[in-house]
Amino acid sequence: MDTNGQSNKISNLLDIATKLYDIELKRHNDASHPLNVLIFLVDNGFQKHKSLKSINQSILDSYFQNGFTILMNIPIAFGGTGENVKTWILCDLPILTYISIKLNNDKLLPVHKKIIKNISILMDENGWRCKNCGNIGKFRGPGKKDDECPLASLNVLRLLSLTKSNEYLDEKEKAIETLLLLWKERKKRRPYLFAMGTDFCKLKYPLIWYDILNVVNALSYFQSAVNRKEFIEMLKIINQKVKQNGYKPESVYQFWKEFDFGQKKTDSEYIKNTIESIQDRIDRLTTST
Secondary structure, X not given: OOOHHHHHHHHHHHHHXXXXXXXXXXXXXXXXXXXXXXXXXXXXXXXXXXXXXXXXXXXXXXXXXXXXXXXXXXXXXXXXXXXXXXXXEOOOHHHHHHHHHHHOOOOOOHHXXXXXXXXXXXXXXXXXXXXXXXXXXXXXXXXXXXXXXXXXXXXHHHHHOOOOOOOOHHHHHHHHHHHHHHHHOOOOOOHHHXXXXXXXXXXXXXXXXXXXXXXXXXXXXXXXXXXXXXXXXXXXXXXXXXXXHOOOOOOOOHHHOOOOOOOOOOOOHHHHHHHHHHHHXXXXXXXXX
């Protein structure tokens, strides 16, 4: 996708990505943060760029308390310390690990496997709850202690999509069940304020937040998910939107306004390619049964 018109934009993103440990993460849906810029880069084939090699080493060097950390500042009012600290929360830990594996050409190092093992130990009966490595005060997000965190469970599934099909089977099924149940109960529940209503169903890119395209994309890697009623319902919504409005984004991040998914007037090749990739995976999974 790196056309001549986008080369400068990608170069700017690469520069931002190198600042991963220089800018504190204040909210996980900050589209301009290096963490979310890296998600875009590794999802679109830029992980082999030479400027990103040092980034992966920085991620590997950040290992602490069974996980990769990121610089974070959680206000005292929200239960944090109000200070910059390298830490991990269970919604960003899988993504940091996902990025590191992608930067390692999709190959899992022993440290990646160790982190996935730790994540599996943190699995609860309803998925993955808001937990952290223990150095950020009493913060646990805006939800009940026993609620599953939709974003954490989604990001765990994204991470597990990089593992072999016969590995972490219980964890994969738990993540799938959690996401599908959240959709099924969407009119009754919104754990950690993650509703699955009108805004959730808007097409948007990149895949950095809890929305329909991100959820369906993650689920589409797994045969046990794609034939489920809840998955089919979400996919139908996506396809109906495409039929009615093409591949135009319905919600945009201003940070990405220079890209085709950062405006609402024309089709986005990134969204189109994502949806076509989802359908390709579904076709392969359903024809292999």
